[in-house]
Amino acid sequence: MELYEFELSGNCYKVRLMLSLLNLKYESRIVNGPEKEHKSSTFLEMNPFGQVPVLKDNDIVLRDSQAILVYLAKAYGGNDWFSEKPAEAAEIISWLSIAANEVSRGPGALRAHFILGRPINVEEAKAVTTSLLNVLEKQLSEFQWLATNKITIADIAIYPYIALSRQGNVSLSGYKSIREWMSRIQNLPGYIGMSGLTP
CATH class of the missing domain: 3.40.30.10 (Glutaredoxin)
Incomplete structure (x- = not known):
């Protein structure tokens, strides 16, 4: 590959x-x-x-x-990362869509602005980010993982730009459940980080 x-x-x-x-x-x-x-x-x-x-x-x-x-x-990945059950598969795909939409327009855009100088509507990106983080915090306060009762590619799709949000001047200090979810991912066997990502 x-x-x-x-x-x-x-x-x-x-x-x-x-x-x-x-x-x-x-x-x-x-x-x-x-x-x-x-x-x-x-x-x-x-x-x-x-x-x-x-x-x-x-x-x-x-x-x-x-x-x-x-x-x-x-x-x-067998069935470990993408469920064969229609409702669970649909839930995973909904989070993949959020990764391509809200995550990209919110924390992804803010990071691109502050570390790469990309011109964006900062206030709009901040509003999208706040709304997204509130949804994630609620979801993760009730469930350990985003889409099913175990980790799936939904979590992997959402994780990077949330974990890198500090580079977009976004604080996760008020989001305990998100921080705990990030820690669960960071403790997975085979986990690797990247530049700018602080456990």
Whole structure:
């Protein structure tokens, strides 16, 4: 397997984390962002949207971090990471959608703004983040994991930009259940961190 990635991307990190949790070997291919390598014709053949991560598994080429998590769970995780039960599978997918929407527009956007200088509507991103954290805190005050009674790719999809939220000037001090959930993930066998992520 080959993972085309940016080192500081939370979306790339979630794929690295999943690969590690599944104890899967892969080659990291760091894409040169400043040189716009992800917009090159070669890269666009793998992902016409010009975005990382991209995962190659033999002749299979996958884009989008959420989709890659689904693939890894289904191909290599048995039923441990993605439920076969329709209602539970739907719940997992709903959290994958939240990862691509609220997490991206909230804590993900704030982090990109404060560490990469990306222009955003800061007040809007803060409002999205506060609403998201309140929902997560309520969910995790009632359940150990987001989607089912055990960890799934829903937790892996949401975790990175929440755990990196300090880089977006977001404090988790008032969110005890979220911090406990993060600790449970960080104590998993095979867990790996990334730059900027403090247990």
